[in-house]
Amino acid sequence: MKINSLLSILTVSLLMTSIAIAEKPVAISKADGPYSLEIGVSVDLGGGKTIMRNQNNKNTVNPSFAKTSRPCPPFCIQPMQLRPGVETIGEQEMIHYAMMMSKGQTMPNGSEIMIIDSRTPDWTAKGMIPGAVNLPWTLLSERKGADPISIAEIMTEQFGAKEQNGLFYFDTAKTLVLYCNGMWCGQSPNNIKSLLKYGYPADKIKWYRGGMQNWEILGFNTVK
Numbered sequence: 256m257k258i259n260s261l262l263s264i265l266t267v268s269l270l271m272t273s274i275a276i277a278e279k280p281v282a283i284s285k286a287d288g289p290y291s292l293e294i295g296v297s298v299d300l301g302g303g304k305t306i307m308r309n310q311n312n313k314n315t316v317n318p319s320f321a322k323t324s325r326p327c328p329p330f331c332i333q334p335m336q337l338r339p340g341v342e343t344i345g346e347q348e349m350i351h352y353a354m355m356m357s358k359g360q361t362m363p364n365g366s367e368i369m370i371i372d373s374r375t376p377d378w379t380a381k382g383m384i385p386g387a388v389n390l391p392w393t394l395l396s397e398r399k400g401a402d403p404i405s406i407a408e409i410m411t412e413q414f415g416a417k418e419q420n421g422l423f424y425f426d427t428a429k430t431l432v433l434y435c436n437g438m439w440c441g442q443s444p445n446n447i448k449s450l451l452k453y454g455y456p457a458d459k460i461k462w463y464r465g466g467m468q469n470w471e472i473l474g475f476n477t478v479k
Contacts, residue, residue, distance in 0.1 A: 281308045281474065284347055296350055298357045304385035306350055309474035319381055320437070320471040330439045333464060337444055340457025344432070346473060349463045352432045353386040362430045366459060367415065369429045373443035374436060374467075382477030384434065384470060388413075392435075392442045395449040410453065425456050432461040437468025 282294050283306075296306045335343055344352075349370075355361075356368040372379055372387040379389050390413070393399040395406055407423075410416040416428040431450070435442035447460055470477070 278310075279312055281310050281312070283308060283350065296354055298353045298386045304478060305476070306353065306385050307476055309476070314474055317381075317471045320468050325439055327439070329441060331441070333438050333441070333444055335464065337447055337462055337464075338451060338457060341447060341451075341460045341462055342458075343462050343464050345463070345465065346469065346475070348461070349384065349432065349434070352430075352461065353384070356386060362459075364430075364459075366427070367429045368432065369414070370432045370434075371443075371446065372435070373433050373446040374440075375442070378436060378442075378467075380479065382467075382479055384467075385476070385478050387434075390446070392445040392449070395446055395453075406453070414455075416455075423454050425454065425459065428455065428459060430459045430461065431455075432463065434463035434466040437466035438464055439468070440466055 280294055283296065294307060298304045298306055337343065352368050353370060356370065361367055370384065370387040372383045372389045373392045374389070375391045375393065376389070383389065390409070394401050394409060397403075397406075407418055410423055410428075411418050414428050414431065417424045417426075433443040433446055435444075443462060443466065447462060450460060451457060467477075
């Protein structure tokens, strides 16, 4: 009887330990980190969204992003610095910009912030980062059939640039934070290269190189 009781106590103890481990909170960063992002971050851009990581300690990566060997080309690994002056950012910075955008805060240069998912609709249907707006890279690519009038409308109506006599002026243009599927994806790099070609200031472009690959690996939630 004593052995059975001891085994019962040990079983319950192990079970409670297992439950406790399974329920350990999955924060974004330490409270004393540069952005103090703890469990969840509210990003209210209409409908109210929260950015947080999956709280199941046994959660595994989305199968859509489990493949390691996509053929190159076209899925070639991107450099860490895409172009001079374009800042490469990580997850905490991405969330920080989403929070600023949600609160209507501007950059030190006074520009508003816009987060852009550069992927085509077949990819965005799988989920996007909360707060992002989809602008497929093809819409800024003349090579893919985008016409100058449509490009000019995107520049002025969505990005806040001004056009005069065929030239763009970017004093009032937004700071754009772009991403796509990750370090093997060329969709946001193509968008950024197009923007730079049209004269968009490099210091008003941020690139989340890790994209959806890293976002999913870290267990962050997505929206459709």
